[in-house]
Amino acid sequence: MIAEFATIPLQFDTPLSGELFLIGRLLFGGVLAFMGLNHFLDVDTMAGYAEFKGLPAPRFSVIASGVLLVSGGLGVALGLFPVLAAGGLAVFLLVSAVTMHDFWSVEDPEGRQSELTSFLKNIYGAGAALALLAIGGTSWPYAVGIGLF
Template sequence: MIAEITTIPLQLDTPAAGELFLLGRLVFGATLAFMGLNHFMDVDTMAGYAEFKGLPAPRFSVIASGTLLVLGGLGVAAGVYPVVAAGGLAVFLLVSAVTMHDFWSVDDPEEKQNEMTSFLKNLYGAGAALALLAVGGTAWPYAVGAGLF
């Protein structure tokens, strides 16, 4: 006999669970927001890399992705529109992993390793964003609480 799978709403009623959830959101969101700020601090270099990788409109892509990272990161950290913030970050991280860090097409071993590391960072970041997206429709502790759902 197969056990029935049920789902229950997110419950953070164990000791310090709400605080740990907040800390995780702050670390994750602030890190991505900082990465987004880096897009604006060195637009020309990042646009050159985006052009090298074959992205259309590289300068616009750098500015748009920087904006997404800043707003998405702050949204997750503060609990503002968490579904939009986490969803946007998940999509960005998955797309940029494949388009910007295509280690499988690199011949130089050192460059290949750097691209693989960046690819994997984007992948596990996307996993965290997807987990936050999954609970984005529930009430988050210590959150501003503005959202669509």
């Protein structure tokens, strides 16, 4: 016999749960928005690395990914279009983990470790973004509250 699971509507009714959720959103979204800002502050270096990794249109890729990180990060932090923000971040983090941090193809042990660390950061960030995406259609405490759903 297979157990049945019932879903319970998301509730933020325990003490400080809304405030902790806000702090988590601010930390997660804020760090990603800051990372996106860095894309604009160092376009040439990042474009060179993107070109080294074989990305097409490396300069455009750096700028587009910066826009995605800033808008997605701010969207999560503010609760503004949370489904689009979290979904966009999840896709970006998964794709960039595989394309930019391919540790399996690096022969130098130090370089491999560095790429593995970056790969894992992107993967756990994608996990957090997917969790936020899953609850993106619910009402978030302390959020702007503008969204598609």
